Amino acid sequence: MGIWILNAAVVTADNTQTTKHILVEGGIIEKIAEGAAPDTAGHTAIDAQGKLLTPGLIDMHVHLREPGFEHKETIATGTRSAARGGFTTIACMPNTRPVIDTVETVKYVLDKAETEGIVRVLPYGCITKNELGRELTDFDALKAAGVIGYTDDGVGVQSAQMMKDAMAKAASIGMPIIAHCEDNTLVEGAAVSEGEFARKNGLKGIPNESEAIHVGRDILLAEATGVHYHVCHVSTEQSVRLIRHAKQFGIKVTAEVCPHHLILSDEDIPGMDANWKMNPPLRTPRDVQACIEGLLDGTIDIVVTDHAPHSEEEKARGMALAPFGIVGFETAFPLLYTKFVATGQWTLQFLVDKMTKLPAEVFGLPWGKLEVGAAADLTLIDLETEKAVDPAEFASKGRNTPFTGWKLKGWPALTIMEGKVVWSE
Ligand SMILES: NC(=O)N[C@@H](CC(=O)O)C(=O)O
Numbered sequence: 001m002g003i004w005i006l007n008a009a010v011v012t013a014d015n016t017q018t019t020k021h022i023l024v025e026g027g028i029i030e031k032i033a034e035g036a037a038p039d040t041a042g043h044t045a046i047d048a049q050g051k052l053l054t055p056g057l058i059d060m061h062v063h064l065r066e067p068g069f070e071h072k073e074t075i076a077t078g079t080r081s082a083a084r085g086g087f088t089t090i091a092c093m094p095n096t097r098p099v100i101d102t103v104e105t106v107k108y109v110l111d112k113a114e115t116e117g118i119v120r121v122l123p124y125g126c127i128t129k130n131e132l133g134r135e136l137t138d139f140d141a142l143k144a145a146g147v148i149g150y151t152d153d154g155v156g157v158q159s160a161q162m163m164k165d166a167m168a169k170a171a172s173i174g175m176p177i178i179a180h181c182e183d184n185t186l187v188e189g190a191a192v193s194e195g196e197f198a199r200k201n202g203l204k205g206i207p208n209e210s211e212a213i214h215v216g217r218d219i220l221l222a223e224a225t226g227v228h229y230h231v232c233h234v235s236t237e238q239s240v241r242l243i244r245h246a247k248q249f250g251i252k253v254t255a256e257v258c259p260h261h262l263i264l265s266d267e268d269i270p271g272m273d274a275n276w277k278m279n280p281p282l283r284t285p286r287d288v289q290a291c292i293e294g295l296l297d298g299t300i301d302i303v304v305t306d307h308a309p310h311s312e313e314e315k316a317r318g319m320a321l322a323p324f325g326i327v328g329f330e331t332a333f334p335l336l337y338t339k340f341v342a343t344g345q346w347t348l349q350f351l352v353d354k355m356t357k358l359p360a361e362v363f364g365l366p367w368g369k370l371e372v373g374a375a376a377d378l379t380l381i382d383l384e385t386e387k388a389v390d391p392a393e394f395a396s397k398g399r400n401t402p403f404t405g406w407k408l409k410g411w412p413a414l415t416i417m418e419g420k421v422v423w424s425e
């Protein structure tokens, strides 16, 4: 028995919305009909009542915390949080404990995802053993075990030679390098960006160069090795400029940006509240503008959440001592919809593509399409109802968000993964 989704608004390439009826059966999209509602006999029918239907959202940068940090999140709770945010495919970072640097850990994560997860989980493997930057992992073995790329996310690869070796190896087996860009010698334990907030509060700041130096270095190494190089959570004007320039030269670089770096600057930080502490930190309004422009002109390819749950106890340690990171799954689409689409700055199609079709294209994945024969990964989104962000409602274990109380539209109402309803309002 399949599911007919009736009266859904589907946005097409030229940003027009058309009412469609979609039959989902055997895990795939079986039929897409227009006009009068079809006979649904023998199937379940869901009336979308004009809500937006998109391909299931894809998030290529998330932290599920399992194994090792189950007090922050688990694969069970993290995938529920993803589903509630409209995501059907998520790529998890390897900075767990142990880190994902062996075949055994990859298998552990994939098995857990299979038995306890409710959306598709694609693991990354580490570039270096233990993310210590000293010795490369076994790229071939990790690839065979099912990782989709290599990253030491959470920390930058400090040695240029190590990064070059990693890129050369990844290139030789057709795999991407995904980089958390941060030069440790420029950071020295600061919690917030160099900028107005740091100055007002007499804090040492994290300079933009700590990120951009790695971006520049790695672009040159990517050119030398021919690897597909993907830049994590771009946050500075300098990084955007370097990536734009590299793309003009035909270097195989792609990049991602998080909603918070498109919406918040350091000047918005209300006080010493660690729910505003993340890495990279909130930068200046000028950096925010550069990230928006980079996304608009294609320099930055995709949007990711960098969903980084931490416990309330950890965040209560204060700005200086709390770990970096904020949750992201359950606010990402409403934030971007409300801020950029509802105000007429972006088309709906642009936002949907940056969270579906383009992440799939960047990483060569078969999802992110709403067409007959494609996997039935679908998200129904209510563009009308306004609701305030309430962390108490999150399916994530993490409540660490700076967006509490924000009134937003564009809330996911129903999430379908491979033809099964995995979350509904
Ligand atoms: N982004 C963060 O602030 N934190 C991430 C690490 C990371 O993505 O760099 C985490 O693991 O908590």
Ligand SMILES: [Zn+2]
Pocket (backbone or CB within 6 Å): 153, 154, 155, 180, 232, 233, 279, 280
């Ligand atoms: Zn990172």
